[in-house]
Amino acid sequence: MNVLEVDDLSGGYSATPVLRGLTFSIPEGGVVALLGPNGAGKTTTLRALTGGLKRTSGRMSFGGEDLASIRPEGAARLGIAHVPEGRGTLADLTVEENLRVGGYLLGRGTALTEKLDVCFGYFPILHERRKQKAGHLSGGEQQMLAISRALMLQPRLMLLDEPSLGLAPKITQRLFETLGVINKEQETAMLLVEQNASLALDLASRAFVLESGSVVLGGDASDIRDDEELRRAYLGY
Amino acid sequence: MKALRSHGAKLAALVLVLVLAVVPFYETPYNNNQITLIFIFAMAILGLNLLAGYTGQLSVAQSLLLGIGGYTAAILVTEIEMPHLLTIPAAGFVAMFFGWLIAMPVLRLQGFYLMVVTLALVFVLSPVVKEFPSVTGGPEGLLIDAPEGVGTLATDQYVYLVALAVGVLLFALAARLVNSAHGPAMKAVRDNEVVAEAIGIKTTRTKTGAFLFASAFAGVAGSLYVQVIGYVSPDSFGIGLGLALFAGAFIGGIGTIAGALIGATFVQVVPLLAGRTDASLTGVIYGTAVIVSIMAFPEGLAGLGATVNKRLRKRSTGTSPTVSPDPPTAPAATPTTSISSSRNETR
Amino acid sequence: MGALLQDVMSGLAAGSIYGALALALVFVFRSTGVVNFAQGEMAMISTYISLSFYNLGVPLLAAVVLSMACSFLIGITVERTLIRPVAGRTAHAASIVTVGLFLAANGIAGYVWGVEPRGFPSLFSRESVGLGGARIAVADLGALAVLVVLVFLLFLLFEKTRVGLMMRAAASQPASARMAGAPVSNLLMSGWGISAAVGAVAGALIAPAVFVSPGMMGPVFIYALAAAALGGLSSPLGAVLGGWIIGVAEAVIAPRVDFIGSQLAILIPLTIIFLVLLLRPAGLLGVQEVKRV
Ligand SMILES: Nc1ncnc2c1ncn2[C@@H]1O[C@H](COP(=O)(O)OP(=O)(O)OP(=O)(O)O)[C@@H](O)[C@H]1O
Ligand SMILES: [Mg+2]
Numbered sequence: 013m014n015v016l017e018v019d020d021l022s023g024g025y026s027a028t029p030v031l032r033g034l035t036f037s038i039p040e041g042g043v044v045a046l047l048g049p050n051g052a053g054k055t056t057t058l059r060a061l062t063g064g065l066k067r068t069s070g071r072m073s074f075g076g077e078d079l080a081s082i083r084p085e086g087a088a089r090l091g092i093a094h095v096p097e098g099r100g101t102l103a104d105l106t107v108e109e110n111l112r113v114g115g116y117l118l119g120r121g122t123a124l125t126e127k128l129d130v131c132f133g134y135f136p137i138l139h140e141r142r143k144q145k146a147g148h149l150s151g152g153e154q155q156m157l158a159i160s161r162a163l164m165l166q167p168r169l170m171l172l173d174e175p176s177l178g179l180a181p182k183i184t185q186r187l188f189e190t191l192g193v194i195n196k197e198q199e200t201a202m203l204l205v206e207q208n209a210s211l212a213l214d215l216a217s218r219a220f221v222l223e224s225g226s227v228v229l230g231g232d233a234s235d236i237r238d239d240e241e242l243r244r245a246y247l248g249y
Numbered sequence: 250m251k252a253l254r255s256h257g258a259k260l261a262a263l264v265l266v267l268v269l270a271v272v273p274f275y276e277t278p279y280n281n282n283q284i285t286l287i288f289i290f291a292m293a294i295l296g297l298n299l300l301a302g303y304t305g306q307l308s309v310a311q312s313l314l315l316g317i318g319g320y321t322a323a324i325l326v327t328e329i330e331m332p333h334l335l336t337i338p339a340a341g342f343v344a345m346f347f348g349w350l351i352a353m354p355v356l357r358l359q360g361f362y363l364m365v366v367t368l369a370l371v372f373v374l375s376p377v378v379k380e381f382p383s384v385t386g387g388p389e390g391l392l393i394d395a396p397e398g399v400g401t402l403a404t405d406q407y408v409y410l411v412a413l414a415v416g417v418l419l420f421a422l423a424a425r426l427v428n429s430a431h432g433p434a435m436k437a438v439r440d441n442e443v444v445a446e447a448i449g450i451k452t453t454r455t456k457t458g459a460f461l462f463a464s465a466f467a468g469v470a471g472s473l474y475v476q477v478i479g480y481v482s483p484d485s486f487g488i489g490l491g492l493a494l495f496a497g498a499f500i501g502g503i504g505t506i507a508g509a510l511i512g513a514t515f516v517q518v519v520p521l522l523a524g525r526t527d528a529s530l531t532g533v534i535y536g537t538a539v540i541v542s543i544m545a546f547p548e549g550l551a552g553l554g555a556t557v558n559k560r561l562r563k564r565s566t567g568t569s570p571t572v573s574p575d576p577p578t579a580p581a582a583t584p585t586t587s588i589s590s591s592r593n594e595t596r
Numbered sequence: 597m598g599a600l601l602q603d604v605m606s607g608l609a610a611g612s613i614y615g616a617l618a619l620a621l622v623f624v625f626r627s628t629g630v631v632n633f634a635q636g637e638m639a640m641i642s643t644y645i646s647l648s649f650y651n652l653g654v655p656l657l658a659a660v661v662l663s664m665a666c667s668f669l670i671g672i673t674v675e676r677t678l679i680r681p682v683a684g685r686t687a688h689a690a691s692i693v694t695v696g697l698f699l700a701a702n703g704i705a706g707y708v709w710g711v712e713p714r715g716f717p718s719l720f721s722r723e724s725v726g727l728g729g730a731r732i733a734v735a736d737l738g739a740l741a742v743l744v745v746l747v748f749l750l751f752l753l754f755e756k757t758r759v760g761l762m763m764r765a766a767a768s769q770p771a772s773a774r775m776a777g778a779p780v781s782n783l784l785m786s787g788w789g790i791s792a793a794v795g796a797v798a799g800a801l802i803a804p805a806v807f808v809s810p811g812m813m814g815p816v817f818i819y820a821l822a823a824a825a826l827g828g829l830s831s832p833l834g835a836v837l838g839g840w841i842i843g844v845a846e847a848v849i850a851p852r853v854d855f856i857g858s859q860l861a862i863l864i865p866l867t868i869i870f871l872v873l874l875l876r877p878a879g880l881l882g883v884q885e886v887k888r889v
Pocket of ligand 1: 056
């Protein structure tokens, strides 16, 4: 059973077409890596899935629901959480306020506090800093905050745009471990956009390589990881 | 001002000027003065157009600077009997100096601060002028003798033709400016200051330069204003006129030179028409026109043809091209020549 | 000493009114990044609405509250019909629209209610109370109290309620707020509504002193702009402090410096604006914005 199906998706920004007949899917609870060079259209793909692009042709469906006219608010309601490129930190709000914003759809009840505790469980540092302005966090902490904010939605699918960007290798390593735990414990499917292909392939079960807006290679993450020729040709390492 | 570069538009401008030049010989003195006022407002709006339309800096101080020009001319004529013609450049320079005083501290900052400061400044002229009655005539203002007519020209015809000539000069100057290397620099500042700075444009200098031009144009207009009206008084140059000129710039088409004449006609004619029912309607019409022109026609009435064309094209091809900021300009409309009652201030 | 205290008090009272209007400006600026040049004119319309209710026999306080409700509706209508359509364009476009609204609102008021000034009853008694040798007008204390309550309520709204939190989020990072499922456009709209309601309060406070006319808010709005600039356009507390500083400066300086007098008092906010821009453009409590491409 696939939680997300993207079929022959094309689209882009007003002047430039970016996605050209993109097809891929994400199994329920699975982690899928979306790889490819700069400018391939990875970020654009995530935007398309959360209604950031105006005009698209092709089909996208999420848990059976058509995403053709999806808007960002609607995506959140369906259970798609977006951890955007650049983290989208609400800099002048405190860490806890950031999380409460993320949990907007949970209302006022106990669900909110429970979810806060879940996030603090994964990232204890955020608990320590919960009264601080989020703008004062380090890059790694802001990334944890962005992931936690997404987690507050109790998403069925989490879209992660280069979570390793700008982080030290050690921090990245730990972050990816935590992502793995979150995936297992919360049963959240993940679409992971990464430049760090090797880390992403370790975490993901399937992977797609994007070039100029279409999928040029797709398969089991382990197959790609173990095939040096493929890696050289498509991922450059 | 691509349009003025093209032959067709040049020809249209020439014909327009020639037609305007013979008008005063067939019109009543009253109407001549009304049209002269349109020329005068067109100069102030043209200056604002360079400042706001090309460089992206919003200001309501054109009325203040027009007032400064007007007072300069009136004081020079009454105190040292300077010939009226000479007060025109003098008023331009004095207004430019005051413009420099305003621009210096403000233009380093984000765009809306200029609006904040100029909005406050237009409230200052009147009390300051009233405070120095020995020079300015205080609340009563200053009366000046009308310039003598020359040869067979009556005073109204003479002032009309002087204003037309000065107007043509300023329009040519503005066209030259925006067609020079400064034009693109100004637009770059308008579109994104940070980017402009990054590609080596001295943004503060460009903005200050535009403000000085706008000030000088308003000052020149102010000198001609007293020559038409025959007096200056402290309350003629307040927020009402400032907002009216601002509205005129946006209604006529911001970023298009021909728009200044259309905007000025609007500024002069609307109060006359509105005054027949209720003077308050002037503000309603100005305000609505500004809002509509910004929302529906980003290039104002002068760009109307272009905007509509673009929309039609968009609909027929089904693509959505982004609206370019530099539309081909439609030729300027001829101002109405049958004006028949006096101008009302907005407030 | 008594005279000085008296002037300081009346300065604080006037400053409270400037502060209230500045608060409305800041509210809009914080939630949408637009300087609403029509804020004063919107408050003027609100004042006419208060007066109309009052003339229908509604008790004054209730009339002002009703007018606040109407103003809220006017505010959200303005945002939805006039500001939203140009929101995607340059920041200027929205400001220009508010200038258009300034003109239109002024004209509409003149057309509907006429241009002759009308009296407006004070919300407070005309008594004064003795305090350290000075006579302090009850109305002055009242204006001060209203502003303090207003700031406190806005503080509660922003800091302690879920809606307030989401409004701050929508202003700070609309994209992130949207991704969390928040109705960002409704939140921005409410920002305009609330600020219009705050403006209605400012109008009711100033009206007894300046009378109600289409031009009543002109100079007051300049003082409010100065207060907002002084406090930092994005800081509500700054707006209030700015209002008080300007009010007190005016009340203390004007009667003591011959040259200034009442005519030239407008130079005080102007000078303050210039000084702030020269010395501390971000304002007293504002945060220096980082310019981004
Ligand atoms: N807002 C936008 N407007 C117009 N074009 C855009 C916009 N954002 C991205 N593009 C263009 O779309 C193409 C794909 O960009 P996208 O951000 O999706 O790439 P990416 O795969 O995420 O690259 P990277 O690894 O560098 O993040 C690029 O050519 C880019 O220039
Ligand atoms: Mg990207």
